[in-house]
Amino acid sequence: xxxxxxxxxxxxxxxxxxxxxxxxxxxxxxxxxxxxxxxxxxxxxxxxxxxxxxxxxxxxxxxxxxxxxxxxxxxxxxxxxxxxxxxxxxxxxxxxxxxxxxxxxxxxxxxxx
Amino acid sequence: xxxxxxxxxxxxxxxxxxxxxxxxxxxxxxxxxxxxxxxxxxxxxxxxxxxxxxxxxxxxxxxxxxxxxxxxxxxxxxxxxxxxxxxxxxxxxxxxxxxxxxxxxxxxxxxxxx
Numbered sequence: 001x002x003x004x005x006x007x008x009x010x011x012x013x014x015x016x017x018x019x020x021x022x023x024x025x026x027x028x029x030x031x032x033x034x035x036x037x038x039x040x041x042x043x044x045x046x047x048x049x050x051x052x053x054x055x056x057x058x059x060x061x062x063x064x065x066x067x068x069x070x071x072x073x074x075x076x077x078x079x080x081x082x083x084x085x086x087x088x089x090x091x092x093x094x095x096x097x098x099x100x101x102x103x104x105x106x107x108x109x110x111x112x113x
Numbered sequence: 114x115x116x117x118x119x120x121x122x123x124x125x126x127x128x129x130x131x132x133x134x135x136x137x138x139x140x141x142x143x144x145x146x147x148x149x150x151x152x153x154x155x156x157x158x159x160x161x162x163x164x165x166x167x168x169x170x171x172x173x174x175x176x177x178x179x180x181x182x183x184x185x186x187x188x189x190x191x192x193x194x195x196x197x198x199x200x201x202x203x204x205x206x207x208x209x210x211x212x213x214x215x216x217x218x219x220x221x222x223x224x225x226x227x
Contacts, residue, residue, distance in 0.1 A: 043115060043203050043218030044156070088156060099211065100146075100169050105155040 003027050006089055006104030015113050019076040023089035023104045026070065030091040033065050034101060035074045038086045047087075048074065079111045116140065117219035119204050125225045131192040134222045138185055138206030144168070145187040146207075146216060147179055151200040162187055163210050194226045 006023045013019055021035075032051050036044035048063040050056045056063045064073040072091070076083055086108050090101035116139035126132055138145050147159040149172075158171035162181035173179075176194075181187045191198060201223050205216040 041220075043117070043205070043220050045115065045218065046215045049215070099214075100158050100161065100171060101216075102158075103156040 003102050004104040007107055008105050010108040010110055012110040013079055015111055017079050019079050021074040021087050021107050023072050024070055025091055029093040031093045033072050034090040035063055036088040044088055081111050081113055084109055084111050115217040117204060117206050117217050119219040119222050121222060123223050127227055128194055130194050134189040134202050136187045136204030136219060139217055142206035142208055144207045144210035145181055146205040147189050148203040149200045196226050199224055199226045
């Protein structure tokens with residue numbers, strides 16, 4: 001079993017829909033949780049970052065962490081075609097002096113007009 | 114544009130060969146990370162450098178090595194290449210490598226081993 005599980009999709013939704021992307025993890029030591037967006041042929045870019053359980057909102061994006069269930073989610077409201085990308089969850093814990101994230105495989109999202 | 118540059122963008126080579134990938138971090142960033150992204154394994158951390166010193170090591174093969182130079186640019190050397198080394202190689206940088214820092218990713222180098 002991989003430390004971080006993420007459904008690769010693709011997930012296809014109409015413009016304006018609410019999108020829910022999810023990851024589960026097995027390592028209880030993970031302390032921080034992130035969502036990255038990766039457009040085709042580009043490097044990942046950080047969308048959301050959180051340490052604690054609960055919700056964190058940033059514009060149309062909401063990140064949710066449930067440490068008791070080892071489950072994290074990213075919600076995208078009013079989805080746009082420009083949101084079409086691969087979304088990677090990542091999580092990590094301190095190892096020595098470093099904080100190195102473990103990534104999920106990514107979920108491909110397609111928002112069609 | 115993240116401010117991280119990587120060269121070359123594409124590289125095609127043969128099995129058994131050696132290649133060098135180059136990364137220049139964002140201005141002011143001291144920490145550099147290397148990642149490998151393949152279809153079957155996803156994004157995998159390889160190695161981290163901070164101000165010229167190796168700080169953390171991940172799933173990096175012995176055939177691979179890296180270094181960070183005094184001007185903070187970094188090189189990833191891949192030798193005795195195998196077909197399975199074909200992947201996207203990303204470099205990322207952050208200010209100091211702490212937990213609350215954003216890692217900024219470069220555009221990647223696409224390596225194809227034939």
